Amino acid sequence: xxxxxxxxxxxxxxxxxxxxxxxxxxxxxxxxxxxxxxxxxxxxxxxxxxxxxxxxxxxxxxxxxxxxxxxxxxxxxxxxxxxxxxxxxxxxxxxxxxxxxx
Amino acid sequence: xxxxxxxxxxxxxxxxxxxxxxxxxxxxxxxxxxxxxxxxxxxxxxxxxxxxxxxxxxxxxxxxxxxxxxxxxxxxxxxxxxxxxxxxxxxxxxxxxxxxxxxxxxxxxxxxxxxxxxxxxxxxxxxxxxxxxxxxxxxxxxxxxxxxxxxxxxxxxxxxxxxxxxxxxxxxxxxxxxxxxxxxxxxxxxxxxxxxxxxxxxxxxxxxxxxxxxxxxxxxxxxxxxxxxxxxxxxxxxxxxxxxxxxxxxxxxxxxxxxxxxxxxxxxxxxxxxxxxxxxxxxxxxxxxxxxxxxxxxxxxxxxxxxxxxxxxxxxxxxxxxxxxxxxxxxxxxxxxxxxxxxxxxxxxxxxxxxxxxxxxxxxxxxxxxxxxxxxxxxxxxxxxxxxxxxxxxxxxxxxxxxxxxxxxxxxxxxxxxxxxxxxxxxxxxxxxxxxxxxxxxxxxxxxxxxxxxxxxxxxxxxxxxxxxxx
Numbered sequence: 001x002x003x004x005x006x007x008x009x010x011x012x013x014x015x016x017x018x019x020x021x022x023x024x025x026x027x028x029x030x031x032x033x034x035x036x037x038x039x040x041x042x043x044x045x046x047x048x049x050x051x052x053x054x055x056x057x058x059x060x061x062x063x064x065x066x067x068x069x070x071x072x073x074x075x076x077x078x079x080x081x082x083x084x085x086x087x088x089x090x091x092x093x094x095x096x097x098x099x100x101x102x
Numbered sequence: 103x104x105x106x107x108x109x110x111x112x113x114x115x116x117x118x119x120x121x122x123x124x125x126x127x128x129x130x131x132x133x134x135x136x137x138x139x140x141x142x143x144x145x146x147x148x149x150x151x152x153x154x155x156x157x158x159x160x161x162x163x164x165x166x167x168x169x170x171x172x173x174x175x176x177x178x179x180x181x182x183x184x185x186x187x188x189x190x191x192x193x194x195x196x197x198x199x200x201x202x203x204x205x206x207x208x209x210x211x212x213x214x215x216x217x218x219x220x221x222x223x224x225x226x227x228x229x230x231x232x233x234x235x236x237x238x239x240x241x242x243x244x245x246x247x248x249x250x251x252x253x254x255x256x257x258x259x260x261x262x263x264x265x266x267x268x269x270x271x272x273x274x275x276x277x278x279x280x281x282x283x284x285x286x287x288x289x290x291x292x293x294x295x296x297x298x299x300x301x302x303x304x305x306x307x308x309x310x311x312x313x314x315x316x317x318x319x320x321x322x323x324x325x326x327x328x329x330x331x332x333x334x335x336x337x338x339x340x341x342x343x344x345x346x347x348x349x350x351x352x353x354x355x356x357x358x359x360x361x362x363x364x365x366x367x368x369x370x371x372x373x374x375x376x377x378x379x380x381x382x383x384x385x386x387x388x389x390x391x392x393x394x395x396x397x398x399x400x401x402x403x404x405x406x407x408x409x410x411x412x413x414x415x416x417x418x419x420x421x422x423x424x425x426x427x428x429x430x431x432x433x434x435x436x437x438x439x440x441x442x443x444x445x446x447x448x449x450x451x452x453x454x455x456x457x458x459x460x461x462x463x464x465x466x467x468x469x470x471x472x473x474x475x476x477x478x479x480x481x482x483x484x485x486x487x488x489x490x491x492x493x494x495x496x497x498x499x500x501x502x503x504x505x506x507x508x509x510x511x512x513x514x515x516x517x518x519x520x521x522x523x524x525x526x527x528x529x530x531x532x533x534x535x536x537x538x539x540x541x542x543x544x545x546x547x548x549x550x551x552x553x554x555x556x557x558x559x560x561x562x563x564x565x566x567x568x569x570x571x572x573x
Contacts, residue, residue, distance in 0.1 A: 006179045015287060017279075018108060018284060022107065023108065023284060024108060024283050025286050025289070026552050027282060027374050027376040028182040028374055028376070030375055030376045030377045031375055031376040033283050034254040034280070034376060034389045036279070036280055037252070037277075037279065038277060038278070038280075039252070039277075039278040040275070040276070040277055040278070041276065042275075058275040059274065059275050060221065060245065060246065060273070060274070060275045061199065061244075062246075062275060065527060075263065075267045075475075076263070077260040077263040077264050077267070077476030077480050077481065079475055079476075079480050080260070080480040080483065080485065080486045081480065082479040082480060083480050083483045083484070083493065083496045084482075085509040086427060086428075086479055086483070086509065087430045087431075088495070089509070091176040091436065091512065091513050092176070092435075092436070095221070
């Protein structure tokens with residue numbers, strides 16, 4: 001059983017656009033063996049359930065159907081971790097024109 | 103309902119393109135190879151002053167030019183006496199949506215509005231998507247952006263995820279797709295279903311929009327130091343940045359300025375590979391676009407590409423991912439601005455080239471782009487490490503795309519590798535022979551190819567004969 005989701009919730013749906021057998025010719029093997037997929041975010045037009053087919057309205061008002069895969073899909077990207085190799089860069093700290101690494 | 107299969111949709115390419123752009127390319131086509139490039143740029147484009155006025159309506163153009171005095175000063179410690187050119191930077195991040203791509207999008211979206219389209223569509227994982235979305239928002243048009251985002255594990259580059267977020271912030275519908283060249287198939291389908299305008303990167307509108315960049319930078323250098331720059335360094339991917347900038351520089355009458363292109367070296371990684379997709383730490387400005395687009399521009403979503411880099415390039419340079427990350431940090435610690443990283447490809451190449459120029463010469467890095475979550479060296483290097491890439495300090499010569507990113511130890515190690523233009527020209531002609539195997543070439547074709555490659559007609563004929571004998 002999936003999670004029940006109310007109409008009007010911002011969600012992400014998934015569609016399989018092309019099965020591996022329907023994909024473009026001459027693509028690398030690793031790409032050719034997986035389906036070609038689409039994800040779209042939008043507002044649920046009726047109550048739904050994760051894992052089920054639902055309909056959404058996108059930010060420009062177009063309707064799309066697909067499998068409900070995420071509720072309130074997060075913008076998960078961030079600044080990552082500090083990278084010491086970068087933080088050591090500072091030519092003004094160099095002693096002799098060489099070796100910017102502190 | 104029309105057939106939605108891959109074969110059926112791609113077979114409808116020409117009619118879909120025509121309906122979605124309102125440009126009749128047949129008017130410019132001379133032979134299957136040759137076409138009247140200048141006529142196309144003239145008829146389908148706009149004069150420079152009109153472009154400026156279109157752009158100023160939507161917060162584009164008039165970006166600042168900074169002299170990078172801190173970097174120039176440190177660089178000269180690594181130069182022979184009297185060497186080390188002054189480096190200037192055009193801060194294109196100041197355009198609406200944060201990159202020079204706003205120039206490219208501005209004229210297309212204006213055109214779409216003028217022709218009465220209800221919306222615009224663009225297929226791009228880069229800054230261009232945000233630019234189209236921002237321009238469409240200002241002109242009250244609907245916007246759909248198609249992005250190649252996720253590999254089959256559902257993993258996406260942080261840089262692309264950020265662009266998707268930005269497009270949504272501007273009210274666009276974002277179609278996030280998995281890895282593969284079928285992006286073009288789905289673009290066609292979307293254009294057909296919506297009847298929207300194809301805001302392709304490669305129309306005359308897009309390229310004309312970049313001409314203001316080249317024009318402005320020449321004017322700014324002149325007013326600052328009373329002479330023209332010696333070199334303009336341009337990050338090269340699809341070719342539009344080089345083409346538009348060079349045309350603008352020429353329109354400013356700066357005839358002696360040399361136009362150089364720079365790309366990040368990603369040789370060895372396959373651009374359509376599900377596995378390789380997330381083993382690269384740059385999603386643009388790299389050789390995976392730079393070389394194919396220079397050596398066969400018409401591989402795009404329009405019948406004839408308005409971006410023709412080999413008509414304008416005076417030199418082409420490759421830098422490593424590690425070198426670009428290094429100069430991105432340098433820009434922060436010596437100049438106090440965070441930009442890029444991908445847009446700093448040209449900064450890395452310019453630093454390398456400035457070392458071999460006199461200290462009274464001027465090199466202009468012609469763009470920056472905004473930085474933010476996902477689109478930042480720490481985000482991209484953390485992502486690389488999580489994907490099994492080694493990140494370490496050392497000699498940039500040890501960089502191996504998809505395996506090792508080596509951050510240089512000091513400024514003196516920034517050394518771009520020159521990629522000979524003769525090789526690009528030769529690859530271009532090889533592509534022509536491969537794409538048109540049984541074609542009988544005419545004088546018109548040779549004349550077109552000579553113009554396209556800045557060679558003599560005799561030179562083209564000789565080289566083609568020699569290549570054909572080796573095929």
